Amino acid sequence: NAGVMQNPRHLVRRRGQEARLRCSPMKGHSHVYWYRQLPEEGLKFMVYLQKENIIDESGMPKERFSAEFPKEGPSILRIQQVVRGDSAAYFCASSPPTGNAEAFFGQGTRLTVV
């Protein structure tokens, strides 16, 4: 049973370009969460999704950021018109649809905006 798979592991984008980060949850997990980590800081919650539904996006910036988890395929975190401040590690986690279950994290995608 493969763990949470994120790709790419490293992504470099120029200011103004779009960044697409992908996350495939563990088999049997229908809940996906995205977190962002700035250097030397803890992870910050961004969004919680279930298949085809956004459950809680209270941590998402109001503009340029969006997330989806389609019926088929991986979850996508999309950042439009990236700026230098978007440079960070973005982690995806997944869990099964049971209460207070342990969340398993992926290896993360390190986004660098130049």
Next chain:
Amino acid sequence: LAKTTQPISMDSYEGQEVNITCSHNNIATNDYITWYQQFPSQGPRFIIQGYKTKVTNEVASLFIPADRKSSTLSLPRVSLSDTAVYYCLVSREDSSYKLIFGSGTRLLVRP
């Protein structure tokens, strides 16, 4: 959710027992205490979770006093590979996905 406070860093030597204490004074009745470990360039990894008293697994023990305002993660006989950042989190049962990570404790294990 209750804010957590833990030491910024700790040093230890191989073979020693390491205890990391976390304060969560405003913990609510239906909050759980969870500890995660993070190595550089990797995602956090679940270590242990508890509600009260003592919980033990193959990796660590978690001690929670009766008032639940603090908790202590105990790592027995640490090795160099235990060098990592350890995060103490408080999560609510009905929104356990919304993990609030603080700055964590950077544990350095020396030979």
